[in-house]
Amino acid sequence: MRILAIDTSNQLMSVALIDDDRLIIERTVNVKRNHSIQLMPAIEEMMKEAEWRPKDLTRIVVAKGPGSYTGVRIGVTVAKTLAFSLGIELVGVSSLEVLAANGSQIEGSYCVPVFDARRGNIYTGLYQYQNGKLVQVEKDTHISAVQWAVYLKQLEGPVQLLGEDRLKHSDSFTKECGEQLIDLPTSRHYARASVLAERGKIRKPENKHLFEPEYLKLAEAEQNWMEAHPDFEQGGGWIEKL
Amino acid sequence: MEKKLILAIETSCDETSAAVIENGQTILSNIVASQIKSHQRFGGVVPEIASRHHVEQITLIIEEALEKAEVSYEDLDAVAVTEGPGLVGALLIGVNAAKAIAFAHDLPLIAVNHIKGHIFANQLVTPLEFPLLSLVVSGGHTELIYMRAEDSYEIIGETRDDAAGEAYDKIGRVLGVPYPGGKHIDRMAHEGKDTYDFPRAMIQDDNFDFSFSGLKSSFINTVHNAKQKNEEINENDLAASFQAAVIDVLVDKTIRAAKEKNVRQLILAGGVAANKGLRTALEKAVSEELADVELLVPPLELCGDNAAMIGAAAYVQLKSNNYADFSLNGRPGLSV
Numbered sequence: 001m002r003i004l005a006i007d008t009s010n011q012l013m014s015v016a017l018i019d020d021d022r023l024i025i026e027r028t029v030n031v032k033r034n035h036s037i038q039l040m041p042a043i044e045e046m047m048k049e050a051e052w053r054p055k056d057l058t059r060i061v062v063a064k065g066p067g068s069y070t071g072v073r074i075g076v077t078v079a080k081t082l083a084f085s086l087g088i089e090l091v092g093v094s095s096l097e098v099l100a101a102n103g104s105q106i107e108g109s110y111c112v113p114v115f116d117a118r119r120g121n122i123y124t125g126l127y128q129y130q131n132g133k134l135v136q137v138e139k140d141t142h143i144s145a146v147q148w149a150v151y152l153k154q155l156e157g158p159v160q161l162l163g164e165d166r167l168k169h170s171d172s173f174t175k176e177c178g179e180q181l182i183d184l185p186t187s188r189h190y191a192r193a194s195v196l197a198e199r200g201k202i203r204k205p206e207n208k209h210l211f212e213p214e215y216l217k218l219a220e221a222e223q224n225w226m227e228a229h230p231d232f233e234q235g236g237g238w239i240e241k242l
Numbered sequence: 243m244e245k246k247l248i249l250a251i252e253t254s255c256d257e258t259s260a261a262v263i264e265n266g267q268t269i270l271s272n273i274v275a276s277q278i279k280s281h282q283r284f285g286g287v288v289p290e291i292a293s294r295h296h297v298e299q300i301t302l303i304i305e306e307a308l309e310k311a312e313v314s315y316e317d318l319d320a321v322a323v324t325e326g327p328g329l330v331g332a333l334l335i336g337v338n339a340a341k342a343i344a345f346a347h348d349l350p351l352i353a354v355n356h357i358k359g360h361i362f363a364n365q366l367v368t369p370l371e372f373p374l375l376s377l378v379v380s381g382g383h384t385e386l387i388y389m390r391a392e393d394s395y396e397i398i399g400e401t402r403d404d405a406a407g408e409a410y411d412k413i414g415r416v417l418g419v420p421y422p423g424g425k426h427i428d429r430m431a432h433e434g435k436d437t438y439d440f441p442r443a444m445i446q447d448d449n450f451d452f453s454f455s456g457l458k459s460s461f462i463n464t465v466h467n468a469k470q471k472n473e474e475i476n477e478n479d480l481a482a483s484f485q486a487a488v489i490d491v492l493v494d495k496t497i498r499a500a501k502e503k504n505v506r507q508l509i510l511a512g513g514v515a516a517n518k519g520l521r522t523a524l525e526k527a528v529s530e531e532l533a534d535v536e537l538l539v540p541p542l543e544l545c546g547d548n549a550a551m552i553g554a555a556a557y558v559q560l561k562s563n564n565y566a567d568f569s570l571n572g573r574p575g576l577s578v
Contacts, residue, residue, distance in 0.1 A: 034571060036337060036338060036570075036572065037569045037571050038569070040338070040341040040342070040345060040568035040569070040570075041567070041568045041569050043345065043568075044345060054346045054347070069290060069293070069331070070293070070331055070334065073297050073331070073334065073335065074334060076297060077297055077300065077335050077338040077339050077342070078338050078342045080297075080301055081301055081304075081338070081342035081346075082342045082345070084304075085301075085304075085343050085346045085347065086346050208301060209302045209305070210298075212294070212297050212298050213294075213297060215294075219288060219290040219291045219294065220290070221284050221288040221290070222288075222291060225283050225284065237279070238277060238279050238280030238295065239258075239275050239276070239277055239279070239280070239298075239299060240275070240279055241274070241275055242257075242275075242276050242543070
C-alpha cells in the first residue's frame with residue numbers, strides 16, 4: 001500500500017509518503033504560510049524525490065478536521081480530488097486523533113489534543129492508549145477551555161495535553177488540573193503525517209464524492225438561522241443544477 | 243485544426259461549475275450547481291457557507307462534466323481554473339481541485355481571470371473580433387473594458403462605488419423580493435413606468451466611469467418618505483424607474499465609448515447581462531447609433547457564472563503556453 005498523507009488543518013503542514021510499513025519521506029513545516037501555495041509544490045517535490053508517479057499511489061489519507069476552516073478545506077479538497085481522479089482510496093482521520101496518537105503509552109492516562117478555536121474555546125477530544133492501542137474515549141468537541149479543564153479534573157487520571165495551542169490556555173488547565181498534567185517532549189506537540197498515515201491505514205475507505213471536512217461547528221450564519229428556524233427539517237436540498 | 247480539450251473549473255462565488263471545452267469555442271459539457279437556495283436563507287452569499295458547499299460538490303461536478311463530454315483525462319490538453327476575482331475561500335476549492343487533477347494526470351494548469359471569462363462567454367457563440375469593447379456588469383463588477391487584441395485588456399471605465407448588480411440586490415431587499423433581486427426587479431420593471439425620475443449619476447461627465455450608490459440612496463429615501471407620509475407606492479413603477487436610471491447610464495456611456503474607440507464588436511458580459519431591459523436597450527441603441535458594430539449578447543445560460551466561459555478564456559493562454567505552477571493561489575482582488 002502506497003500512501004500519501006496530508007495534514008493542513010492548522011498552521012503546521014505535514015505531508016508524508018508511506019510504503020506499507022516504511023516511511024519514505026515526511027515533510028513538516030511550521031511557519032505561517034499559505035497552505036494553498038505550499039501544499040501542491042510539496043507533494044510534487046516529495047513524489048519526485050521518492051521516484052513515485054501519481055499512478056503508483058494506492059491511498060490518500062487526510063486529516064479531515066477540526067481546525068482552521070480554510071486549512072482543512074485545502075487538505076480535503078486536494079485529497080478527495082486526487083483520490084477521485086486517480087481512482088484510488090480516500091481515508092479521513094480526525095486531526096485531533098493524529099495529535100492524540102503522539103501521546104505516551106502511560107497506563108490509565110488520557111491523551112488530550114488541543115487546538116485553539118478563538119474566544120476562549122478549543123477543539124479537543126479524549127483519547128487513551130489501552131493495551132498499546134489508541135482508543136477514543138470521548139467524541140471530538142468544540143468547547144470552552146475552562147469548561148474542558150473542569151471536565152478533565154473530575155476524570156482524576158493523569159492528563160497529557162498535546163499541541164502548541166495548549167500553551168494559549170495553560171492558565172485554565174494549570175488551575176483545574178495542575179497535578180494531573182504530564183509534560184511531554186516538544187516533538188510530541190506537532191501533528192505528523194507519518195502518524196496520520198498509520199491511523200489511516202487501518203480504516204475503511206470513504207465515499208470520495210460525499211467526503212467533507214469535519215468542522216465540528218456550523219458556520220455562524222447557519223447557526224443563527226437554525227436557531228431562528230427550530231422546526232426546519234434538515235435534509236439539504238440547497239444545491240440546484242442549472 | 244488540431245483538437246484541444248480543456249477541463250475548466252469555476253468556484254469564485256456561489257456556483258460550483260465544471261466544463262469541457264474544445265478549441266475555446268465548443269461546449270462539450272458545462273455543469274453548473276447553484277447554491278442560491280442555500281444563500282437565500284441569509285439574504286446574500288455567506289462566504290464560509292459557499293466554501294463548504296463547493297467542497298461537497300466539487301468532485302461530483304467534475305465527474306459529471308467529464309462523463310457528459312464523454313472524455314477521459316487522457317483526452318485533455320489542460321486544466322483551467324478561475325484564480326480570481328471572487329471570494330477567496332470559494333476560489334481556493336477550485337484552485338486546489340484543479341492543481342490536484344493537473345498533478346495527477348500531468349496536465350498543464352491554466353489560471354483564468356473570472357472577468358475575462360465573462361467576456362469570452364461570447365466566444366462560445368460567435369468568434370470575437372478586435373478591437374472590441376465589453377461592458378461587464380455583475381454583482382461585483384461594472385466595467386468598460388477595451389480589447390485591442392485577444393490578450394489585451396484596458397479598463398476605460400468602472401464604477402466608483404457599488405456595482406450595478408449590487409445596487410439591484412440592495413434595492414431588492416428594500417422591496418422585499420428574494421435574493422438575488424435583479425431578476426425580480428427586471429420583471430417588475432416591465433410592468434411599471436419610469437415615473438420617479440431618479441438621478442442618472444455621472445451621465446454628463448466626460449469619462450466612462452459609473453456610480454450607483456447615489457441612485458440606491460435616492461431609491462431608499464423615496465420608499466422611506468412615502469412610508470412615513472403613508473403615501474401609496476407603486477412598486478412596479480419604482481422598479482421601472484430604478485432600472486431606467488441604471489440602464490440609461492450604462493447604455494449611454496457604453497455607446498459613447500464604443501464610438502470613441504471605433505470598435506468592431508460590442509460585448510455585453512456578466513450576470514446582469516441576463517437583464518432583459520438592459521439587453522433590449524443596448525440592442526436598440528446599437529442599431530440606431532452604431533450601424534457598423536456587431537453586438538454580442540451571451541445566451542442566458544452563459545450570463546451567470548459558469549466554467550464554460552473559463553474554458554473559452556483559457557484557450558487563449560493555452561495557445562501561448564501561458565501556464566501556472568503548483569503554487570497557484572486564489573486571488574480575490576485580481577484585476578484584468
